[in-house]
Amino acid sequence: MEKAASVMPNHATRSLFLSCALIALLTVPVAARAEEPTPAPPPPALVNRLPAFHDVAKANAAQLAALPAQGEALALFKTAIGPQLGLQDAAMTIGAKGLTPTMSRELLITDLTRAANELVRALAAWQLAQVTKDLNSTTTADQRQAVQRQVEAQMTWLTEGTSLESALKQVLALSSESPTEEQIARLGGAAADLQAWASETAHREWFRIYNWKDQVRQQRGLTRLCGTWQWSIHNHQNHREEKTSVIFAPPGTVSSNSPAEITVLGDSVYLRWETRAGVQEDSLIFSAEGQRLEGTFVNTAGGWGSITGKRTATCFNEGGGKPTVSPRRQHH
Structure with missing residues (x-):
């Protein structure tokens, strides 16, 4: 009994020691990690958004080789090419049903469709260039005949409005024998x-489609801003009040009095004016159903203050003389 009693304190001591050691092991690394410096974020860099056209042409080789006789270029763009090239919105818009003529004009559907067709045609030429490069002394007769059939089927399509006829005729003649x-x-x-034509065309049309949404937004913004405005400007630098008329021309109209830059995103309007006196930037918000503009300005001369604008005349089209109605946001 005495021996057992003497063991108990030692066992308790060992348990207490192990518990303290375990707590130390669990807490010390956490404290050490907390003291470690936070890694600096990576520096900003320009983003490369260009897709790998060669890979897309290779991945869709069979479908591209079958165009246009056994398929339709626009359908291939909507289902495969567009999404693979990061153009999902354009692919969905081209395939949208029930668009009114007005909405189709506003969304530039005709130009968008033309660009999509041209992009697919460029990738078809890219794929044909690749299989032509693969022709060599070990190429089988079936492989050469497949290239010939593709050239014959795509000759009219690929040469319409291009300079590819000579190159395609060379491929057709030289692929007839080993x-x-x-x-x-x-x-x-x-x-x-x-491939040179395909690369140039694919890059050009991809950029057009990629920038399509920005162009639509810009057109909408310019249409909404178009007209004559009475501006009241308060300059906090010298506490002066000034009233002036500002005229925004219709979209597509060049005016020497227009701002150097106009960006409209929703109800937000950014204007940049560049003159000999310096640069001024206006940050404004549409209100009152688009009939008022309110915001602030700052310029390189040190001036800053508020701007309140009120529309005094609507925008007139060049031909018909009818006012252009400012689009209103629709809530669904």
């Missing part, structure tokens, strides 16, 4: 011509 080293070199030249 190529020699000289023929391989000539095929390489024809393929390079095809």
